[in-house]
Amino acid sequence: MAFEAAAAKAPARRGRAGVPRRVMDPTCGGGAFLLAALDQFVARGLAPVDALARVAGHDIDDGAVRATRQAIEAWAEREGVRPGDRPEMDVRLSDALTVAVEPGQRPDVVLGNPPFATPLRGDGLPESAHTLRLEHAELLGPYADLAAVHLLHAVRSVMSQQGEEGEGGVVAFVLPQSLLSSRDVAGLREWLRSSAPTTHVWASDQLEFEANVRVFAPVLSVGGTASTTQTWAEQVAGALGVPHVDLDLEHGTLADLATATAGFRDEYYALAEAVGEESALGTGHPRLATVGAIDPLSFSWGSMPLRFAKQAWHRPVIDEDRIPSAKREWFARQRQPKVLLPTQSKIFEPYVDRNGSVLPVTPVISVHAAAEDLDRIAAVLLAPPVVAWAHRRWFGAALAINAIKLAAKDVVTIPLPPDRARWDEAASLVPMGPAALPEIAALMTQAYRSDDSLLRYWLDRAPISGDRLSE
Ligand SMILES: C[S@@+](CC[C@H](N)C(=O)[O-])C[C@H]1O[C@@H](n2cnc3c(N)ncnc32)[C@H](O)[C@@H]1O
Structure with missing residues (x-):
């Protein structure tokens, strides 16, 4: 290349x-690249003796320099260049x-x-x-x-x-x-x-x-x-096969509808101080949400234990009275309706918290907007073209190669779809929960005027079973 x-x-x-x-x-290490270059020179019609005059290497390791020199000598031998005809080899011990x-x-x-x-x-x-x-x-x-x-x-x-x-x-x-x-x-x-x-x-x-x-x-x-x-x-x-998709900004971005925030370490510790089991603290307290408890349009709180602050919890809730005064404002904001978005997943996995009863732990992102826009925001996050766009844009930022990691400030840069009618239709299905995911994804692919290849890419990545897809 x-x-x-x-x-x-x-x-x-x-x-x-x-x-x-x-x-x-x-x-140059053992000289593998230089040998490949020599082969390429010959493949392009250069005489081996001329090829030898066109390669050079350095290494700070004496053994590596010797290995490269020997490898090049052996190459010259194989190519029939007599020792007396070989140009001086420019492979040196140097930084x-x-x-x-x-x-x-x-x-x-x-x-x-x-x-x-x-x-x-x-x-x-x-x-x-x-x-x-x-x-x-x-x-x-x-x-x-x-x-x-x-x-x-x-x-x-x-x-x-x-x-x-x-x-x-x-x-x-x-x-x-x-x-x-x-x-x-x-x-x-x-x-x-x-x-x-x-x-x-x-x-x-x-x-x-x-x-x-x-x-x-x-x-x-x-x-x-x-x-x-x-x-x-x-x-x-x-x-690596992530589809290319151009989303234009003509129709605005999520910033037109929403703001996004994620807590930091202080918020984490504030929650760690205030968490308790519902059985001990009583009902009516906000429920705790970690990244692992959220899936697309679903929240496994109460049906599966979750880990937080080095402990397993069954029905973890937050005691408002134990939130330090410096974090009260942040806490009050989290009690608003919002869309919760975990990071580092293969597709975006939004969950709509309609009545502000869920308290997210960092790095879950909170997307705040007017109550009537929450389903539309979830639909945007479930759109296959948006996932491919974000995957390309922030490729390599996540710990796992296949995961997508974006920061709260990035979420609001996501472009909105051009087809408002399809978008509204998809948003109207969001309250149905996970069963509606394939249909929402299909509608949002159309809302962004993308083709089925994007939908297939999303379906391959979505953590939903084949049975559910064929329903
Ligand atoms: C990953 S290896 C290269 C492998 C080589 N491409 C091959 O095919 O064998 C990296 C090499 O860089 C050399 N090296 C490290 N720092 C160097 C420096 N400042 N100048 C020259 N060589 C250096 C090491 O001695 C080592 O041989």
Whole structure:
């Protein structure tokens, strides 16, 4: 992919169309990427001896450098390049982040699988990475992954040849998917969108490598023009099969109808202080809702035990009198009718609390609106196009690859559907509860003028049984 991208960039400048001038792996390990590059050169018609002159690698590990050199020697042997004819091999023991590349030796393709490491403390990075991060503190925050520092360095090293040799180049790195949403890399992501737009993305939904991380590999066109306005998260979501859906803002957003809030730690502790079993506190108190107790249009309180504050509860209720005075206002607001929305699920799972009798525990989001709009809000959250849209938009933010995580402030950015009649029809079914879910989803797919592929995507993800779907 990186070869194709490099070829597409400026074939005329190279001796042979579609063949990069120099491919570098700055953290080459055992040399797997360089061997693949050598094969690609030959596949594109270069003589093996010429291919050998076009690859270069670095590693800080002596054993890795030796392994790469041996692997390349073995490749040359297999390809019949006699030892005396082989060009000097440019595979060096060096720190990729400090090594100076001589003019004329600059790569136009940088490939790599850099080390990943999330610093547990701000700037718990190796010395050279720490220095580089500080130089670019506007792009990389203190908790930026080490892989992001290597990426920035690679892009900059290709960039610096632009004026000098007249063209940009391509960088293709394997990166941890945490870079899709990490706040400490937000500046870098933004900068790359204009300086080195992503032309292709490969992604895996499996845990890769010993480090047990999910990875993706963007191909960046340094100095190129963007062919898409999609973010990395959206591109990776697309590569992993999340359907693409454009929702326009012409018809407004949930912010026109509602506000959304989620409690923080203080609210959690206030509830932990005030919780008790209904059998002890008596009836009429608000019921406690955790993420696990809410499913789409249903609330399992009383029928299933729930865990809260390291304890199992059967019918947990909140004693208003034990809520600290500093939290009274928050508490009073939660006693209003609202839609409750747990986060980190595969579809959105709204539950309408019609009389304000449910007290949500963080991270359940409360969506407050006029009583007559609650069912319409639930219908929007159940719309398959909305789920796909949100899944792409916030891809990688949730702990599980398939889950969707969004914050209270994000909920109100959800666009409203264009077809009001279908939307109202779907909303009228919300009081029927879970049995109406498939019909609501079908109507809301139409309300957003989307097609059945979105409905199928939603049905595949919905925690509702096949029996219920065929009812
Ligand atoms: C995940 S491995 C690369 C694997 C390689 N792509 C392969 O196919 O074998 C990462 C490599 O980066 C090297 N490394 C870590 N920090 C480095 C640095 N600052 N400069 C150069 N190499 C580095 C490590 O020694 C390790 O060999």
